[in-house]
Amino acid sequence: MRRNLTTSLRHRVRADPMAAFDRLPAPARAWARQAVLPWSAASVARIWARALAETGCPEAALARLHLAEARTLAREPSLSAKT
Template sequence: MLEQLEQGRRVGRNLRSGLKRRRRHVAPMQVYDSLPMGLRKWLASDCLPWSPVSAQKIWNRAGGARNPAAALTRLNEIEQAMLRRDARVWSGKS
């Protein structure tokens, strides 16, 4: 039966990876809930799947506690750069 499932849906393909697993020290939703409201709103409407930890790092480096607007601008700049880079990958242009 398992072979039938694997043939139809390729069940468990990520579980066979040889890559080292990373353990989370904190629950992801707990990290998300601890983010400032402005950053949470931005994450809820962003285009890419950001991790709360990476968004928090950028927010802190951009001075989000002192100037939330500047931090959100920096997050938007980074996201737009990533989207442009991704578009080049899929279009075949370098």
């Protein structure tokens, strides 16, 4: 059965999504738990890191996460009615 596992195609190793979530800062994890939409840890980390780099303030980073979610919800009218 070993031959079924051998291929010439590129192999892509996927990271553990829970480990990525656990690496988020505590405020970002708390935000992701209460978020309306299901955000990936990578998306939250990217928004958080960019906001911290620009402002240096965790509160501003949380505000940026809220803004990103509001903008995403605004693009989908059926979802914005649920909030």
